[in-house]
Amino acid sequence: MKKTYRLGLFLGLASWLAVGLLLALLAVIRTGQQLDSDAQRVADGLTGQLYRQQSDDPAAAQSLLQRWDLAWLEVRDTQKNTWLAGGQGVAAPAWFKGLYAAATQPQHLTTSHALFNYQLNFAPQRQALLQDLGMIAALWLLGSLLLLLSHRQVLGRLSQQLQRQLAQLLDQNEVVEGPLPSVTDGLHQYQQQWQQRLDELQRATENLARQASSDPLTSLYNRECFRRDLTEILQTEDQGQSHYLVMVRASSLQTVNELRGHAVGDKYLQDVANQLSRSLRPLADSQAYRLSGSDFAMLIRKNSSQLPNLLGRELKQAFDGKQLEYELESVAFTGITLFRPGQSPEEVIARADLALARAQTGESNGSYYQEGSDVEFLQGESHWKRVIMEVIEHKSLVLMRQPIQSLSIANHNYHEIFARFIGREQQSLPTETLLAMAQRHDLLVKVEQLIIETIVQKYPSYASPGQRWGINLSSSALTSNAFLVWLERLLLRDVTLAASFVFEVEEDLLDRNLAASRRLFELMRRAGSRSSISKFGKGLASFRLYRELKPDFVKLDPSLLQNLEQESTNQQFIRMIVELSHRMGCVVVAEGVEKLSEKQLLENMYVDAIQGYLVAKPAPLTDPVTAPHLDVLGASGGR
Template structure:
């Protein structure tokens, strides 16, 4: 009995150890995750009595992840993240006791004990060179930005992460795949944040004043001829030295610095100008609008005047607003949608299904489309619960005259299942894997025939004019 009990105890301990290992590991990269990062940092570095500990914390942000997921699909996004992981693993292996973690979807963290800021700068140069090579091979416009901060004397982890995040913001205003080393004796956290904000404000002002925006298009393929579909417009921003800025960071900083409304105005003007100068009034275009603009009275007045002035073009526009953004203020959302309809344009509620919204809400707002969040589309052929949910949404939406679109469609199986569920249109890498880039003096090529384009561009290279 004693022997049996001891054997069972060993099995339980081994099982618990295996479960703990799995809980602390990122499934894609097999790196330790954020939970493990926090635990090990607090145990080995963050204690007040660890005065002899010093070193460097490096954060790398995969700035292109969101764009790759949207334009090329989640499988390409996973490949991109794995590529960055491989680069960092090869670098961290050359430093004694260094550890690498995947903190979240786009952030990697690296702890390097007993090295100075000068040594970290040399290491960042090494990573920068490898990222540039990876960018060239993978045909990307950027890979990631790095923020580096020194630690010691039991400094709280929260302060270190905030400093590293500020350093990333500063790096993103420099050049592609850049890094910035934040030193305690150089700038305090408050002044560093201010400095970073000033840099970003200058970059945003330059984009607005010079109109440094490139438009990209991806089609939504209608499930049947009776359904109207459109091409979604996404924007890429460039600095004054023609460096592509990370879109997610740029928009986040524009919102933080209260400039996002002006960015939305710039994009609308660019789309209107493009349609007018290229005489492409036989196509429909979807423009993303941030919640801040939807709930801004001045933007609403400005947009209504623009649409009324360009009445023939307004009928070709669809304004996409997130479900969460509309929920923030029902009254202003209703006014915005009513104004859009008066001007002859249409509205899509995107990222649908993430929040909790009643259909009474949509009956009152009367959008023209809802676009299901991509999380419902992935592997839909194996997700029976998601199939039931989408079928219910389609039935209810059609009853109130709303068309249902699905995004992030990446495989033939997903498209087939969604069509069987009577979704009105699909968008994603499988249907339109080639983005069309429209420059200032470019000609327009819309992706009207995605299948033909796929055959003519088997390597899925972006078409640039």
């Protein structure tokens, strides 16, 4: 509608402008006719006057100039002698000369007695023309203003009427018929489009809000939502109402990722998240969150005092079932604490962390309920420190082994050794958490010394002749001078025994500490032990470690095996690693192999050995190896 009335306004102004231009053209034409008439009259009169008056008196010229309104005058006889000469007035401006070029040119007359030139004085005609044009411009402006006002009034009335109709549309969800049927139809269409667009925007907004507040892997709410909801509960005015915070830690995530790949690790986390959601379904006004890689939380509002025991038993029963499915030491532990509004978020989280730490030092997949509020912020970690010191003091660990199957002829078999830790009540402690807490409290080197001493002690009794044992080292061991001195002395006590060990360090740790890595690898060569780079092949920078460290083994990063049959890029990369390794006398082992098709493909790529659930699962050192048809792997010297 606005376009229609704007077009009408433009047409009206254009018409009025055309009228103004036409009037101006008529004024210009009338002035030109007046100029021609005046020029002819002056020429006739001037000729008669000069014919009668033959004098060179300047006064005579002046009288002629005044009588005929000339700008200038010059009279000469036939011999070019000047009779009269004079001038007055102002010459015509350029715009005036442009309009009347012929009339404003100097004029020349000739008689039998004289020759004379003159220029008319056009000041009166110019002044009259300017007045006419000014009057036309004023009339045009006045008419244009009147036209604008009339259109504005009409448009204003229509706008008010349309606003009333729109108000009715918004308030009553229907359009009342107005004076313009086409406008009413347009409003009906606009109503439908507006409602459709509003619905789309609402859905998009809800989707964005959901994405911003949820974890993409588990679909639970994320850490930011947890902090916001916890703070909101703590700031409510109902100080007497109690609520529960439940912290859950998926304790074997790193183990699953390393042994079975990240795809299985993702499914493991999703199973834990799904169980938390199922447990919350009967509980009104409660929510589950994923806080970090392996940590989850639940906020349960206004519930009974029986909840901790009931929820703890339900989660343990579910996690025990998953433990059998994944064949793990444990699946997840649960810490529960009671809190009330008015407490600080840090105090509540610290109390839940303490409950989780105590749960992890209890029975497998168990829970712990921490009700009291008088706890230090880091009490949970202090509890872990006491547990780790007890493990070191009482040497509370058992050794596990996982064999590596050779895909080629070899002379020595090779088992990777893992440590599992036992609590005060003979319960299994979560290995990943214990090692992480040991590193946080500067106890990891002591834990690794305990593991290596135990391996050295157990080797003569549990290893078959010529068997090699793989031992993992951490970043703390790599960068500790005291540990390296201790390790070298331990290995040099029995060079034959030292030759039976393969020390494995992850590629990332070696690359970040290259100077310390060179020192460690030189130490192993002096002692006669073998070296291995695990999780190898994360990028082209890996090949620098070949030149710097010259390892005896490399163990391919498990991520290279994910969808290996479809990932041609990973296949080419593995072939390149194998070719370069064989040129340097280095043995290539593939970790995390679970399918027979993967084994066959790796064998065609000339990978030397495989490790994973397809070969055998980790088992206590005292148990016999149950994997059939094991052609076990030898070191590079036996190839």
